[in-house]
Amino acid sequence: MKATIRYLAGIAGPSGFGSNSTAEQVTQQYSSSMPPSHLTALITGASSGIGAETARVLAMRGVRVVIGARDLKKAMEVKENILKQSPNSEVVLLEIDLSSFASVHRFCSEFLALQLPLNILINNAGMFSPTLEFSEEKIEMTFATNYLGHFLLTEMLLEKMIETAEKTGIQGRIINVSSMIHGWVNRDAFLFNDMLNGTNYNGTRAYAHSKLAKLLHAKEMAKQLKARNANVTINAVHPGIVKTGIMRAHKSLITDSLFFIASKLLKSISQVFSGCINGVLCCSEPTNRRSEWEILLRL
Numbered sequence: 001m002k003a004t005i006r007y008l009a010g011i012a013g014p015s016g017f018g019s020n021s022t023a024e025q026v027t028q029q030y031s032s033s034m035p036p037s038h039l040t041a042l043i044t045g046a047s048s049g050i051g052a053e054t055a056r057v058l059a060m061r062g063v064r065v066v067i068g069a070r071d072l073k074k075a076m077e078v079k080e081n082i083l084k085q086s087p088n089s090e091v092v093l094l095e096i097d098l099s100s101f102a103s104v105h106r107f108c109s110e111f112l113a114l115q116l117p118l119n120i121l122i123n124n125a126g127m128f129s130p131t132l133e134f135s136e137e138k139i140e141m142t143f144a145t146n147y148l149g150h151f152l153l154t155e156m157l158l159e160k161m162i163e164t165a166e167k168t169g170i171q172g173r174i175i176n177v178s179s180m181i182h183g184w185v186n187r188d189a190f191l192f193n194d195m196l197n198g199t200n201y202n203g204t205r206a207y208a209h210s211k212l213a214k215l216l217h218a219k220e221m222a223k224q225l226k227a228r229n230a231n232v233t234i235n236a237v238h239p240g241i242v243k244t245g246i247m248r249a250h251k252s253l254i255t256d257s258l259f260f261i262a263s264k265l266l267k268s269i270s271q272v273f274s275g276c277i278n279g280v281l282c283c284s285e286p287t288n289r290r291s292e293w294e295i296l297l298r299l
């Protein structure tokens, strides 16, 4: 409760930043302590919203950015905007549909063929479906996109990240963009049959399950990375409440009411990005400030 009030009021947390701080402000402080031109970041779903803003600010700080997007036309617009602002930045676009295992495989083959290093992986793409839909592999669409696609992506790129960290001595960072909504999952978590029951389908529940899965993924993978003594960390992030495309799809009586109230307090994309800040902060903050996994709710 105290944390929510602090967030809504924009009061700075232990890092010195609050929800009114911009990603640019946060990275300005850290850019002097990291060697950005040596970093490569891969961001999924950077064709809009939080991902696009994260890509813009990382590129602005000299990080090579790889955008994984299912809509390359939209991603191209993001790239053009980035290049307008930061003409020397390097932005690579690759197609990925996270709801499809085949597409994730194709994406990883294409990315690995580029022989780029990989320091930062931001598992950001996300969707919400009000009705029951299935992926190519006949899995509930929200779970497939938000969690399974990112799980597979991370598995397929992990060796590259570990290898990059070993070669460069720079700690690799994986950021799972989750949501506070993971806490809405009740004690009977992961009732897959209910999730797949067309008459009983609840989009918010499916979304919450996918976000809880992403969080548990971070927790388990952190343990495994530690056991391997790998110089790569993973964190789950709640990006704050931000006016983006995902909100438009998120319609139910409860969420509509909550978002109506929250809309009086929401941060706009151009104004601030508490979500983006969290993600960027995670990537650039000196390593000893964070444990191997943590739900980042506060700045």
Ligand SMILES: NC(=O)c1ccc[n+]([C@@H]2O[C@H](COP(=O)([O-])OP(=O)(O)OC[C@H]3O[C@@H](n4cnc5c(N)ncnc54)[C@H](OP(=O)(O)O)[C@@H]3O)[C@@H](O)[C@H]2O)c1
Pocket (backbone or CB within 6 Å): 044, 045, 046, 047, 048, 049, 050, 051, 068, 069, 070, 071, 074, 096, 097, 098, 099, 100, 123, 124, 125, 126, 127, 145, 177, 178, 179, 180, 238, 239, 240, 241, 242, 243, 244, 245, 246, 247
């Ligand atoms: N906004 C908030 O308040 C909030 C709160 C908590 C968590 N989050 C999380 O923050 C992340 C970013 O969301 P956002 O708020 O920035 O929403 P957004 O503007 O709708 O962005 C979502 C991004 O994910 C991409 N995406 C969706 N399905 C995909 C798929 N199958 N394959 C590849 N890309 C796909 C979208 O691509 P298209 O452009 O092609 O649709 C878009 O680029 C999500 O994980 C979301 O759950 C947001």
